[in-house]
Amino acid sequence: MRCSVVAVGTELLLGQIVDTNSSWIGERLAAHGISSLLQVKVGDNHQRIVDVVRSALVEADAVIMCGGLGPTHDDLTREAIAEVMGVELVLHEDIAQVIREMFESRGRRMADNNLQQAMVPVGATVIHQTRGTAPGLICPVGDKVIYAVPGVPHEMQDMMERAILPDLRARAGEAGVIVSRVIRTWGESESGLNERLNPVINELEKIGNPTLAFLASGWEGIKVRLTAQRADEQQAHALLDQWQGKVHDLVGEVIFGFDTETMESVVLDILRSRGLTLGLAESVTGGLVSGRLSAIPGASDVLRGCVVSYASEVKYDLLGVPRGPVVTEAAAVAMAQGACRVLGSDVGLSLTGVAGPTEQEGQAVGTVCVGIALPGEPAFATTLRMPGQRDQMRQMSVISALDVLRRRLLAT
């Protein structure tokens, strides 16, 4: 099964919007064992859209069109598909009624052009909307197929998972289900992970199911994705459990979570489960650790707050760091203890370091000291070396410091 993607919209070509939809679709197709041939961005021009789709269908078995399904005169996807299929567009009365009711339920007047979204090529099947007004389309062209989905990412993703990926798999003659599991890691490079997982990777290459892929995701860590194909969900999960175990045997100490868990959510969950509150003292990261933890709904159960001690005097006067150099493990320890005292938290986490552009106190750019104060044991600190320029260094410091805290909590 070979698939191409056509993203429709002049705003994409002009760089006003980055086409992240195609990347998301490509990733999901790969996870379902479907090859990607081409991904094309085309502007709002009827003939050009028709030409691109016709040309894509020469080699591909399926074309997924993304965008151009709205109610304005710039939304040309339906007309283009009808021309490629060689059929007319007709009003789909059920869809029209859904659209009318959606406007009525919101107490808004429906402009007539909204009914354009209920026009469907003869012979096409509708993918019903659950989140917007424009339905998706499944349009057979001989033994090939064109799918059309809205350009709004969450509408597109919903229709892909609910209708298009299952339809593609059925057309490919694949029975059963595909289930993925993401194993989230921090503390080992992608090439290092690859090397250490080689026994598993070699075994999987022979049997082909599940598959294993790496996704480097910046300050979200490196993800290892296992994708299993089985007759039903239960069997797929059993297979994933088995191989997750093998991955764990080789690199278990760098695994911090699974699927939608993040380093922040994992740290907050551990603290919450122990009834502990957290106070932060940040210097080099300037509030980024606090900003990320507080992005998680419910963080207020755990997070008391943060002192960003950007000026040395704030470290000395508010946090009680002894006067002297501030990029040291001793300063990090004092900051973590100061955070507990000033913010009234059980646990203190601190970061002090050098983001650049130049070195500081003789410490190289990339140096970061992480301090941790836990109840009932001596505070301690450790020094890490971060890669990259200012932004990357700061982002890597955030996940690295949270990981130091996570490991310490699990060890106690």
Added chain:
Amino acid sequence: MRCSVVAVGTELLLGQIVDTNSSWIGERLAAHGISSLLQVKVGDNHQRIVDVVRSALVEADAVIMCGGLGPTHDDLTREAIAEVMGVELVLHEDIAQVIREMFESRGRRMADNNLQQAMVPVGATVIHQTRGTAPGLICPVGDKVIYAVPGVPHEMQDMMERAILPDLRARAGEAGVIVSRVIRTWGESESGLNERLNPVINELEKIGNPTLAFLASGWEGIKVRLTAQRADEQQAHALLDQWQGKVHDLVGEVIFGFDTETMESVVLDILRSRGLTLGLAESVTGGLVSGRLSAIPGASDVLRGCVVSYASEVKYDLLGVPRGPVVTEAAAVAMAQGACRVLGSDVGLSLTGVAGPTEQEGQAVGTVCVGIALPGEPAFATTLRMPGQRDQMRQMSVISALDVLRRRLLAT
């Protein structure tokens, strides 16, 4: 002049990397008055690359190829171009020498495959590298042209600005230079800006030079870009000055900066120029204001630090907020004053609000109170309503609060 972009790399189709290069190129082409026809992502497959480029050249006058110029067996762009041109690849001895010397200067052994990067199609012109090892290429195909640039964004951007955009303009028979100016705004919606700038937009549509475009950029504000074409830079800047003045006459009060200035850099610059230091007290934004200000090199001249008072007790006990509701203007005033006192700053800026998912103290999600304490005048606060879900609400609060401070500083 009509141009298409071909981005080469299987990792793009698999969604492991989002193709931001094409978007950047499309934006720059538009600014230089060059039309974009198609942007295509293709995998590392020789025949498919050749087919895509040949097909793109049917309609386009120029094709820009991005990626696939490295030293590995997956780097196929040079071979594909040679096949489309119908010529051989030959070793370019000067480039080979540059690559050898680059490795020698770093004291590293050069693997032989690196010389693959010095292979050039007969008839092509080289775009010399300033930042990496692989040179770019300008490859004539009849009266059309293929450009090749590396996929590393800063190398690609350098070659686009230095060689390809000028070459495209020369081919288009355009004399002179193109200069853009970005006018950065906050406080008015894109449609509102559009409406208020209608007199200027209508006038520009008649004369066509400079052009005006809007770029909505999230918590970086809405950008209005003027692009002028003139015989030389001085004349272009004079034209931009004239139209910037007209834009200023209509929407001057929402303009906060120009070109690479950001709301953060502007606020820091104003404070620095007055010898004032800044202390922050954040609740709803959890440290994001501090995180963004500290992202700017040199922020330490101005920024003393921040108290993230996520728990109400931290607001009461550390910042001196009177016990009671904490999403109020009174609480914001006390937080701003508390920030000055606790952090030893001249100026205090505070944010307290409701990010959701649910309302708090009877205040709706999206409510944010911004407090400001300036030396020698009474502290004050104002209440804003932010759009969106938790993340967007927090991001919009950051730029909005900084804008409140900026306006207040400029008014005093």
